[in-house]
Amino acid sequence: MxxxxxxxxxxxxxxxxxxxxxxxxxxxxxxxxxxxxxxxSLALPSFDPDSTDSHVWLQKIEGYKNEFGWSDRETVSRIGPFLLKSAQGWFSVWQPTEETWENFKIDSSVSFPKQKNLATTSEIDEQAKSRLSTLGR
Structure with a gap:
């Protein structure tokens, strides 16, 4: 084989x-x-909105686009098979006014915003509250 x-x-x-x-x-x-x-044999990284930061994934795809000189249309057509779960469904109904890479980046960033680490966010919130209460007394 x-x-x-x-x-x-x-x-x-x-x-x-x-x-x-x-x-x-x-x-x-x-x-x-x-x-x-x-x-x-180039396999692009997949995008799973549940476990992948959209901003990081878009930067990786942008790197391939620049490295290989892909047009906007070629880039958008190449990424379809690598979109998973809700991103795949979103892409199948995506109807931009113009199918450009820039429009895809903007629209997908709005639909799949950068993920927050809620544990870290909660810790920071608690630290801020603690400091504020110390300053107030």
């Missing part, structure tokens, strides 16, 4: 190299040049 996979990947790499040569020979840019920028 591993040998067959390696052989298939080798054939795909060869096809991409041939396409790249054709692009270079013609002096024009084609989608083949863009395809070659992204590793075939």
């Amino acid at each position: 591993a040998k067959e996979l390696a052989k298939s990947l080798g054939a795909i790499a060869s096809i991409l190299e041939n396409l790249q040569r054709k692009v270079d020979d013609n002096g024009t840019q084609s989608s083949a040049a863009v395809i070659q920028k992204t590793p075939i």
Whole structure:
């Protein structure tokens, strides 16, 4: 199985190299040049709103977008399979005025705000109350 996979990947790499040569020979840019920028086996991190900080996840995706030169539309189309649970349902009905990466980031940040650590927040609140009561007496 591993040998067959390696052989298939080798054939795909060869096809991409041939396409790249054709692009270079013609002096024009084609989608083949863009395809070659992204590793075939790239698996993006998944986003589960119950356990993933949306801000951190969006930054990771932004990094891939910049590294591989993806367009807004390509970035948005790539992330769909990596959205889990309520994010998947939200994405399936998302209808922005324009399907851009910026709109996705804004809309998803509103729908899935940065998570708070309630234990830490409660501790800070208690410390603040304690200090205020000390100052008041």
